[in-house]
Amino acid sequence: MVVERDAIYSTIKVPNCSSPLAVSFIQNYKSFLFMHALFALVEPKLETINTLFTTTCRDLCRAIHDQWDDFIHCIETGVVPDLEGIDRVKENLQRFLQPNPDRAEELRRIGKAVETPGWFRQIWPELRVILATASGPFSTVIPEIRHYIGPDVSLETLTIASSEAFLALAYDPRDLNLYKVVGSDDVIEFLPVDEPEESRCLAQTWNVEPGKKYEVVLTTRDGFWRYRLGDVVEVVGFDSRDGQPVVRYVERRNMHIRIANEVTTETQLRSVVDATSDLLGGVSEFCVCPDYRESVGRYAFMVELQGNLGENAATAPSSLHASLQNLNENYLRDSLSGKIDVPAVRVLRPGTFGEFREWKIRTSGGAAVGQVKVPVVVWDEGSRMWLEGRVNCDV
Known part of the structure; x- marks a missing residue:
């Protein structure tokens, strides 16, 4: 997305997405969660909740729980509240929020049934999947998320990614810590954690060994040269289709x-x-x-x-x-x-x-x-x- 076009982007609502793009420009975390939750609650046919990490998803769940009555009031009146940090996008948010007393009454009848596993399926009967990176330190919140979504909604991990590069995709949706390294324009190398931290010890994607742990080292087209990400993965095998390593996330190396x-x-x-x-x-x-x-x-x-x-x-x-x-x-x-x-x-x-x-x-x-x-x-x-x-x- 081109920075110079931010003013245009903030007026758009992408089809099949509950939130208008203006929500993405909110820098205050609580307000950001509130507005995503508000527009999601307006939509009774919501099928997917997609967050970067499970911790963000858990925070979204708690926002819905803690401010339930406020959300119903906003949906009923169609008024975006005065939240911290939304001034420059509030007008664009308001354009997409219309009074919806029927949906407000529906939510009021459902009530805040947080003690019952699967409360979110009452709110969104068509909810099918939560997408969020769920491995490593993000795994501890999984039981709490599962309580909100119940047994009929799947939780699927996404990627191992960073601001610097896209490293791996989920390999098996049923396994929340299994990823396949992606072939890309970036060069991904592997430094064995039990060998000297020297370039001569680097392994390439085709000669890593199953069962060994490696730190990911990255060279990008944008100027990073053998940049150490600090993420440690364990190689468990290779994909039979293209030979790329299949890995599990282990930890941060110096954590x-x-x-x-x-x-x-x-x-x-x-x-x-x-x-x-x-x-x-x-x-x-x-x-x-x-x-x-x-x-x-x-x-x-x-x-x-x-x-x-x-x-x-x-x-x-x-x-x-x-x-x-x-x-x-x-x-x-x-x-x-x-x-x-x-x-x-x-x-x-x-x-x-x-x-x-x-x-x-x-x-x-x-x-x-x-x-x-x-x-x-x-x-x-x-x-x-x-x-x-x-x-x-x-x-």
Whole structure:
């Protein structure tokens, strides 16, 4: 889309899309979600919800839940509310929102049936699929999304992509972490994670080995030369049709936490949270920070829950500790020697990570609303303090 034509694009509504393009020009994250949700709710025949990441989809689900009555009022009156950050596109948004008292009454009869799995199928009987990147750190919100959509709507992952290049497409819709590397004008190379970080060790798409993990290295027509993306994938085989590698996303290469002499990776952190999620009552999103509030350092798991705290939540810190010891022999050694204490589990108030994305967009000076991610490990003091200010309780 040509930047000089933005004024024209913002007046258009693409056929078969619920939202007019003007919504895409909204930089305030909450307002962006509100307007997408509003135009989606107007359309009773909605079939597909397409978001870049599952976390954005989860934020959309919660926006519909939290502002249900506001949406019904807007649909009934046909009035776009005065939201932050929509001034320059409000007129174009208003053109596409007409009073629809029949749809408002239909939604009012359905009610906010969020306790019932599959509420969205009551809102949109023809909803068939949610499209969103769902691998790696985006997998933890899947149970919450499935609660909203129910068993009859499929959740399908999309791609491994970045601002720099398009890397891989979903290979099997039933497997949320299986992708095929695409053949493109960009050159994609693979740096083995267990070999020296030198160009002589690079592998090409035709000689990577199944079962090995590689960091993706990119050369583009636009000027990047052997640019390290930092994404690690595991090769599981090759597509029989064109020979391209089939991969699983593993983690960010340098995303880890270290308190003593151990190094705990993103994959290990996700694994122990998955194993402990049910004890806490269902972890929707999380991140980990170093915690030095006591004399011995420890990990602080900052978690947002799908619902209420679980009855056995008090056992979660020791369970996390034991899981980390089983996965990481250096963590085991340092914890037994008293260098690492039992992790803290800090429960954040509902909606915190959605608010975090909005805060990062606002303070970043213009990041795209769909691309802000919560890192699995948070080191910077500003983000850590922001999160700590939203802790509901310590387990």
